[in-house]
Each structure stands twice: as structure tokens, then as C-alpha cells.
Amino acid sequence: MKSIRVAIAGAGNCAWSFAQFTAQAQADPDTRLPGLMCHTLGGYRLADVTIVAAFDVDEAKVGLPLAEAFTAPAVSATRFTPLGADRDAPVLPAPLFDGLDGPLGAVVRTAPAVADATPEDVAKALVEHEVDVLVIALPTGASQAIRMFARAALTAGTAVVNCTPEELARDEAVARGFADAGVVLLGDDLRSHLGATCLHAALIELLLSRGLELESTYQLNVGGNTDFLNLADTARSASKFTSKSNALRAAGMTDVDGVAGPSGFIGHLGDTKLCFANVTASSVLGSEVRIDIKLTVEDSPNAAGVIANAVRAAKTAGDRGLSGAVDAPSPLLFKSPPRGLPESQARAAFLDFAS
Ligand SMILES: NC(=O)c1ccc[n+]([C@@H]2O[C@H](COP(=O)([O-])OP(=O)(O)OC[C@H]3O[C@@H](n4cnc5c(N)ncnc54)[C@H](O)[C@@H]3O)[C@@H](O)[C@H]2O)c1
Known part of the structure; x- marks a missing residue:
């Protein structure tokens, strides 16, 4: 059976809504869900997606199973449905870098285990959990932490979906590194589903x-x-x-x-x-x-609708032997892909890729 194993860097609001959307699909795999643009994409249903691990730095999340981490005070997205198969995925500590610079530092306390976490641990965890796609959903502006996750994914050979506006797919050197390694990189900055x-x-x-x-x-x-x-x-x-x-x-x-x-x-x-x-x-x-x-x-369910397409597009691109920044699906999924298109052309290119 086809399946996609996903890890999320940043167990915040987008991750919470995406986990619920996945749970809704897993509970009823063949029903068309409102807001799900493609029931199958490259042959994958959303029900075929499983979140197998997450990374965070918040002491109210690290070390907990995913479902409990999402009860942390910093998570404000609506609770629509309990999690299914993904509820026990571990939330692992990650190196902090600039993750909580600015106002976030006043509302999130860092877990003690974060001090010992290294980029090598992140790459190792991606391999151990057999992650197909890493979704980077870190705070905007956390350049060092975001780039660290991209490098760790490259080391592990794990495809990346960059939800943040940090230049990864648009950075020619980064995109070339992924292309040379035969790894898919989709980004940058989620274009909310209907936003x-x-x-x-x-x-x-x-x-x-x-x-x-x-x-x-x-x-x-x-x-x-x-x-x-x-x-x-x-x-x-x-x-x-x-x-x-x-x-x-x-x-x-x-x-x-x-x-x-x-x-x-x-x-x-x-x-x-x-x-x-x-x-x-x-x-x-x-x-x-x-x-x-x-x-x-x-805001966050609107992001989940796009992540549901992006993780399946990333896996599909890899299945088709593509690597680096992949053009066809990106203008519909991201605000800043390497090459943007007007909405109607972006939709046509995406649907052509998805079929
Ligand atoms: N509709 C949307 O919500 C939307 C649309 C487009 C883009 N985005 C982008 O997606 C990203 C995530 O948004 P969100 O609403 O989920 O944010 P959020 O603040 O809810 O979650 C961010 C998470 O990252 C964690 N974090 C901080 N530093 C970390 C580190 N070094 N390692 C691991 N985890 C770390 C935080 O503790 C938090 O749990 C943002 O960059 C946002 O701009 C969101």
C-alpha cells in the first residue's frame, strides 16, 4: 500500500490543523473532505499520510506524544477532531538557534533537553523514523533554525516542504544541493488554501x-x-x-x-x-x-489544506525521479516559488502534475 511518512519541524498551529486534517481523512479514507482540492494526488490519498515525528523546543511540547503537545498554551488553532494514528508520534527536542528570537521568547519556555540537541540528532531521527517528507513550519525569520533543518533533511535524504518565507527553494545554492543529492525541495512560504x-x-x-x-x-x-x-x-x-x-x-x-x-x-x-x-x-x-x-x-486550517497537497506533491515528485526545486506544483502551493505564475496558470500546472 502507498504511504507517506511525514515529520514536522515546529509542532505549532499549522502542524496541529494538518494533523487533524490527516486524522479526519484516516477515519474515513474514501470520503471527499471539504477543502481537500485533490482526493488523490500522484496516487496518494490524504489518508495515506502519517505523521511519525515532530521537532520542537517548547517545554510544554517536547517529550510528549503529538496529541498532548497540541494542548500547550501557545497552540490556539481550533480543536475539531481528535488525532488518529498520529496521536503517539514523539515530539523530539531540536536545537534552538534563532527559533524563539523576538516576542515568542516571552511566551514560550525552552525545554531543558533542547540544550543538548544537535543538527546530527535531527538527521539521525529522520533516518530512524524513515521520514519521506519533512515539513518545516518554524517561525518566520528563524533563518538559522530553518536552514539547519534543511541541511539535516539533505543529510538524511528526506524531501522538504518549506512553509516559511525563508529562501530555500529560491536560493540557487540550496536548491542545487538538493538536486545534486536527488532530494526534493518544495517552497517557499505556504500560499494558504483560500487565503x-x-x-x-x-x-x-x-x-x-x-x-x-x-x-x-x-x-x-x-x-x-x-x-x-x-x-x-x-x-x-x-x-x-x-x-x-x-x-x-x-x-x-x-x-x-x-x-x-x-x-x-x-x-x-x-x-x-x-x-x-x-x-x-x-x-x-x-x-x-x-x-x-x-x-x-x-488561519491554520487554511494552511493545513495546502500542506495536505504539498506533502503528497513532494513524495510524488520523488517517485517520478525529480529532485531539487520542482516547478510544476509550486506556484499554486507557495507564495514565493522559484518561478511564480498567475493563479489560473498555477492551478492548471498543479492539476496537471497531480493527475
Ligand atoms: N496560514 C498559515 O498559518 C500560514 C500560511 C503561510 C505560511 N505560514 C508559515 O508557517 C510557519 C508556521 O506557522 P504556525 O502558525 O504553525 O507557527 P507557530 O508559532 O504556531 O508554530 C511554530 C512552532 O515552531 C516551534 N519552534 C521554534 N523554534 C524551533 C526550533 N528551533 N526547532 C523546532 N521548533 C521550533 C515553536 O515552539 C512553535 O511550536 C510560519 O513561518 C508561518 O509564517 C503559515
């Missing part, structure tokens, strides 16, 4: 397809989970601004005045994310068209 980026990009594509000229655009995002807390620190959020702009440029935004990024932490929102976006364009006879949208989503 601000895909909606904004689709709007821009629509206006341009009708011959309108884009005059200005913005996208403001606020939320109350630890991702938004971390992103409130401008030293941590720079790569997220770049990544969101990359996505809008791929949609057709050129030199217009465009701003898109995280815009603030509002604690009581928890895992709810609000996006306010505006597009202003000029149309027939110079007449103005303005579109203002407000999108409300639960």
Missing part, C-alpha cells in the same frame, strides 16, 4: 484580463496567533513582506504602488485572520474601478 494571496492574485488577474490598468493595491492582514505575534516584530517579518509582494508580482502587479504584508497582532482574534485588500484600476475612458474586500478565515 489573502490567492484571492488578491485572482482579483488582479481578473482585472488585467479585461484590459484594465492597475493603479494601486494593498493587502493588510491581522491575526492573534503566535505567527502574528512573531510577525509583529519587524526584524522577523521582512521576508513575509517580500514573499507576499513576489506573489502579487507573479499575478501581474508591476510598478504600481503595492503593499502587502502582516499588519498587526490582535491577541483576542486567536487563530482568526482578517485580510483587508483594495485594488484600484483604471478602465474605459479612464474611469476608476475600486474593489475593497474583507476576508475572514481560520
Whole structure:
């Protein structure tokens, strides 16, 4: 039977929602789940995915089985369903590096075992747990820790899905290292399943397809989970601004005045994310068209929908003998793939790859 063994670096909100989505699929493998774009991808159902290990640094998570780790105070994503086969996967200590720099350091206490954890331990654990795909879901801006996980995966020969905006797939040297080793690397920065980026990009594509000229655009995002807390620190959020702009440029935004990024932490929102976006364009006879949208989503399930596709795409790419940064599925799954595409072309390329 086909199966995919997954490890997650960062047992936070995205990981929690992804584990629940996987549990929902495992409980009822042949039912079509809302939000699951492809029931099978490269021949894999979501039910064929098992989380076999996770890595974290939080003392409320390290050393616990996955299901218990997700009861830690820092986890705010909604509890929809209990975990299934993955509930006892171990949460292993990881080297800290810059993982909790900035505001996160005030809300997460580091587990004692983290002091002794080494990158070699991470690579060894990936081999011992026979991990096919490592999902890197660390805080944005934790460059050293994120790159450490990528190197450990390369050493272990484990494919990587980079949920963060850290440049891995876009870094030619990193991508070449994976290609030379015959290992798949997908990234960078998850493009949420139906989130601000895909909606904004689709709007821009629509206006341009009708011959309108884009005059200005913005996208403001606020939320109350630890991702938004971390992103409130401008030293941590720079790569997220770049990544969101990359996505809008791929949609057709050129030199217009465009701003898109995280815009603030509002604690009581928890895992709810609000996006306010505006597009202003000029149309027939110079007449103005303005579109203002407000999108409300639960942030982490929205990430889980993409991770469900990305881990299966990574395994499928490996099965097909591909390696390094793989183009075809990436523009739909990530905000900053090596080569971005407008939404409709990204979807067509992804569905072609998935079939
Ligand atoms: N919709 C979304 O939620 C979404 C969309 C796109 C991208 N992303 C990105 O995905 C990433 C994860 O987001 P999240 O909401 O799950 O964040 P989170 O804050 O809930 O989880 C991050 C986890 O990483 C752990 N961590 C910190 N340093 C570590 C280290 N050195 N080793 C191992 N674990 C470490 C933290 O303890 C925490 O459990 C972020 O970079 C975010 O920007 C999320």
C-alpha cells in the first residue's frame, strides 16, 4: 500500500490543523473532505499520510506524544477532531538557534533537553523514523533554525516542504544541493488554501484580463496567533513582506504602488485572520474601478489544506525521479516559488502534475 511518512519541524498551529486534517481523512479514507482540492494526488490519498515525528523546543511540547503537545498554551488553532494514528508520534527536542528570537521568547519556555540537541540528532531521527517528507513550519525569520533543518533533511535524504518565507527553494545554492543529492525541495512560504494571496492574485488577474490598468493595491492582514505575534516584530517579518509582494508580482502587479504584508497582532482574534485588500484600476475612458474586500478565515486550517497537497506533491515528485526545486506544483502551493505564475496558470500546472 502507498504511504507517506511525514515529520514536522515546529509542532505549532499549522502542524496541529494538518494533523487533524490527516486524522479526519484516516477515519474515513474514501470520503471527499471539504477543502481537500485533490482526493488523490500522484496516487496518494490524504489518508495515506502519517505523521511519525515532530521537532520542537517548547517545554510544554517536547517529550510528549503529538496529541498532548497540541494542548500547550501557545497552540490556539481550533480543536475539531481528535488525532488518529498520529496521536503517539514523539515530539523530539531540536536545537534552538534563532527559533524563539523576538516576542515568542516571552511566551514560550525552552525545554531543558533542547540544550543538548544537535543538527546530527535531527538527521539521525529522520533516518530512524524513515521520514519521506519533512515539513518545516518554524517561525518566520528563524533563518538559522530553518536552514539547519534543511541541511539535516539533505543529510538524511528526506524531501522538504518549506512553509516559511525563508529562501530555500529560491536560493540557487540550496536548491542545487538538493538536486545534486536527488532530494526534493518544495517552497517557499505556504500560499494558504483560500487565503489573502490567492484571492488578491485572482482579483488582479481578473482585472488585467479585461484590459484594465492597475493603479494601486494593498493587502493588510491581522491575526492573534503566535505567527502574528512573531510577525509583529519587524526584524522577523521582512521576508513575509517580500514573499507576499513576489506573489502579487507573479499575478501581474508591476510598478504600481503595492503593499502587502502582516499588519498587526490582535491577541483576542486567536487563530482568526482578517485580510483587508483594495485594488484600484483604471478602465474605459479612464474611469476608476475600486474593489475593497474583507476576508475572514481560520488561519491554520487554511494552511493545513495546502500542506495536505504539498506533502503528497513532494513524495510524488520523488517517485517520478525529480529532485531539487520542482516547478510544476509550486506556484499554486507557495507564495514565493522559484518561478511564480498567475493563479489560473498555477492551478492548471498543479492539476496537471497531480493527475
Ligand atoms: N496560514 C498559515 O498559518 C500560514 C500560511 C503561510 C505560511 N505560514 C508559515 O508557517 C510557519 C508556521 O506557522 P504556525 O502558525 O504553525 O507557527 P507557530 O508559532 O504556531 O508554530 C511554530 C512552532 O515552531 C516551534 N519552534 C521554534 N523554534 C524551533 C526550533 N528551533 N526547532 C523546532 N521548533 C521550533 C515553536 O515552539 C512553535 O511550536 C510560519 O513561518 C508561518 O509564517 C503559515
